[in-house]
Amino acid sequence: MRGLSKTLVYLYLGFGLFFVVFLMYCGLKSLTVTVPKNAQINEVVTFTMHCGAEPRIQSGTYTTQLLAGMMVPKSWNARQSMVLTFTSPKGNGTMRIIPDTETEPVSGLNWHQAAKKMFGIGPNLVDDMEWIVFRSVQAYTFSNNEDIDFTVKATCNVGAENMLVSLGFYVGSSIENLRQEDTDYKKFTFSDVFEVMGADGDLIDFVNPQLGTVQPVKSLDNDIITLTFDAGVTNTVLDAESNIYIKVNAYDTEGELISSLNQPNEKTKLTDVGGLRYMIDLWPRGFFDVAKNKQIARLEYYFTDQTGTKVVGYGNTDEPFKFTFRCD
Numbered sequence: 001m002r003g004l005s006k007t008l009v010y011l012y013l014g015f016g017l018f019f020v021v022f023l024m025y026c027g028l029k030s031l032t033v034t035v036p037k038n039a040q041i042n043e044v045v046t047f048t049m050h051c052g053a054e055p056r057i058q059s060g061t062y063t064t065q066l067l068a069g070m071m072v073p074k075s076w077n078a079r080q081s082m083v084l085t086f087t088s089p090k091g092n093g094t095m096r097i098i099p100d101t102e103t104e105p106v107s108g109l110n111w112h113q114a115a116k117k118m119f120g121i122g123p124n125l126v127d128d129m130e131w132i133v134f135r136s137v138q139a140y141t142f143s144n145n146e147d148i149d150f151t152v153k154a155t156c157n158v159g160a161e162n163m164l165v166s167l168g169f170y171v172g173s174s175i176e177n178l179r180q181e182d183t184d185y186k187k188f189t190f191s192d193v194f195e196v197m198g199a200d201g202d203l204i205d206f207v208n209p210q211l212g213t214v215q216p217v218k219s220l221d222n223d224i225i226t227l228t229f230d231a232g233v234t235n236t237v238l239d240a241e242s243n244i245y246i247k248v249n250a251y252d253t254e255g256e257l258i259s260s261l262n263q264p265n266e267k268t269k270l271t272d273v274g275g276l277r278y279m280i281d282l283w284p285r286g287f288f289d290v291a292k293n294k295q296i297a298r299l300e301y302y303f304t305d306q307t308g309t310k311v312v313g314y315g316n317t318d319e320p321f322k323f324t325f326r327c328d
Contacts, residue, residue, distance in 0.1 A: 027053075027184035027185060028053060028171060028172070028173070028184065028187050029051055029052035029149070029187075030187060031050070031051045031170075031171055031187035031188065032049075032050045032189070033050070033169050034047070035047050035048075035194055036194070038195040038196070038197055039194075039195075039196055039197070040198045041159065041160045041196055042157060042158070042159070042160055043157070044081070044155055045158050046153055046154070046155045047154045047167065047169070048152070048153050049068060049153075049154070049169050049171060050149070051151075051187060052148055052149040052150060053146075053147065053148050053150070054147050055142035055147070056144065056145070057144040058144060061142060061143050062143075063139055063140065063142075063175075064139065064175045065135050065136045065137075065138070065139045065173075066135070066136040066140070066173075066174070067170070067172040068086070068133075068134050068154075068170065068171045068172075069111075069131055069133035069134060069169075070156070070167060070168060070169055070170075071115075071119070071122070071130065071131045071167060071169075072129065072130065072156065072167060072168075073128055073129060073130075073163065073165055073204075073206070074129065074130050075128070075159045075160075075204075075218070076156060076159040077157075077159070078130070078132055078156050078157075079097065081155075081157040082097075082132060082154060082155070083154070083156075084153070084154050085153050086136065086150055086151060086152045087151050087153075088140075088150035089149075090148060090150075091138065093136055093137060095134035095135060095136050095137070096134060096135060097133070097134050098110075098111040098112070098133050098134065100112065104177055106179050106180075107178060111133040111178075114178050115131035115133050115170060115178065116129070116130065118178050119168060119170060119188045122166050122168055122190030124165060124166050125208075125210070126206045126213070126215075126217060129168075131170070133170070136174075139174075152171060159196065160199055161196065161199055161201060161204055162198070162201060162202065163195070163196045163203065163205070163206065164194075164203065164208065165193070165194055165196075165204075165206040166190045166191055166192070166193055166194070167191045167194055168189075168191075169188060169190070170186065170187070170188040172185055172186040172187070173186070201324050201326075202322050202323065202324050204217060209230065210230065210233065211234070211315070211316060212227065212301070212303065212312075212321040213227075213230070214228075214323045215228070219325060219327065221284040221285050221290070221297075222284070223283075224281055224283050225281070225282060225323075226280070226281050227246060227280050227282070228277060228278070228279045229244055229270060229277070229279075229303045229312075231244075231277070232275060232276035232277070234316055236312045236316055237305075237312060238312055241305045241310065242272070243305065243306050244272075244278040244303055244304075244305070245264035245268045245269050245270065245304050245306065246261075246270060246303060247261070247262045247302045247303075247304050247308070247311070248260075248261050248262075248268070248299055248301035249261075250288045250290070250296045251296070251297055251298050251300070252294055252295060252296065253295055253297040258288060259288035259289070261287075261288070262308070264304060264305070264307070270303075278303075296325060297325060298322060298324045298325065299323045300321070300322050301320055301323075302320055302321065
């Protein structure tokens, strides 16, 4: 009889939990976004999120605030320019960015960090992104079957750099927070590739696999940088080579050649880190032995074999990879 009593208690608890969840379900519809294919540098662009609420509340009401956010490149400085507004049958409004000092209860991080931890950077291959989360000023109360559609518009300056990037979007309910297992109260998605055009500098490609990359993407000539050759991206003339070297030229702010290192040797050899990837860490000023009165503005480089005759450039062509030093 004691075993039977325990079983009945568990059944009652399970039924009670199901009953509470059933009575208080107010999920969100799927999220879709409207994103233009491209924009000019420093253009203020509008990105649109389409979503809706589906309240299934058998007893009482459900009151919450709308959460919405975007993931954008850090170089956009979006915290200074981004504005979120929304329209809905329950009213329209402007949203406010959630302060960094406010903790998202589930993760213990601030809301922006919590969103990045949960949603990641999507199809982007370079992690120079930030999530920015906003909350509606007003709270809204729903009753059973009071389904609505709503639209969130985010306007933002897209920065001053050429780039290809996939943007992230999120909508949610304030009282539900960011629980990992909860998919009903949070919806997120990533856009197709969005291009920013019109700058004189290099193209920053966040989404396409690159034969050659530099990390961090923003640095000065006095910072340590890592150059990577990813031989797994496509077939090149270096496929059969186990020793990879770099040929690199350094230019000053006037476009004059400061130094050139074109000999395959221990100084210019990359380290095999496995997975058909090779890396070299270098401190540019020391690597090129730059005089104190000189500043390195950009690098142009190739990957080569031990003989220096097999050469791979940008996009597997004879054009050099280019990297411009910048910190803004």
